[in-house]
Amino acid sequence: MIIQLEPQSDIPIYTQLTNQIIEGIATGFLQPGHSLPSVRALAADLGVNMHTVNKSYHELEKKGIISIIPKSGAVVRPRKEISQEAGHAERIFAALRPVIAEALVVGLDQQQIEKQLISIIHDLKEIKS
Structure with a gap:
């Protein structure tokens, strides 16, 4: 997996790293x-900086995506363990809400938003296979 960080981005480096690990x-x-x-x-x-990576790992x-095991490091958790924890869907949908609201404000309609969401899901699944 190649991680590409954009130092000039408005998105903090630790968030970029977190997002790319999640995508991986x-x-x-x-x-x-x-x-x-x-x-x-x-x-x-x-x-x-090491603190940037540390902050990403703690996020x-x-x-609930990784476990940090003292003196052993960070390990990706099994999906079954992750999905059994409460609150994931609610947190994700709460984070999506302002993004979708912004899309509506800038003039995208429901069909455009749905098409883009489907495209993103398809892309992520295609990379997997």
């Missing part, structure tokens, strides 16, 4: 049980 898991590039690189190693590879842990 969604596409199947990162499998359950897969160990993520150490904070130090990933920071060095990406040319970012992923907070979302």
Whole structure:
């Protein structure tokens, strides 16, 4: 998996990293049980501060996507474990709501939004296979 960070983006680096790791898991590039690189190693590879990677890993842990095991590192959790935890759907839909509201405000209609969502899901599943 190639992680590409955009330092000039308005999106914080740790958020970009978090999102790309989530996408790597969604596409199947990162499998359950897969160990993520150490904070130090990933920071060095990406040319970012260790605290940035650490913050990203803790965001992923907070979302229940990875487990951080002291002295062993970060590991992708099995989907069955993740899906059994309450609140994931509600949190995700709450995060989608302002994005969809913005899409409506800028003039996109329901069909355009649905088409784009379907396209994104298709792209993520296609990468996986």
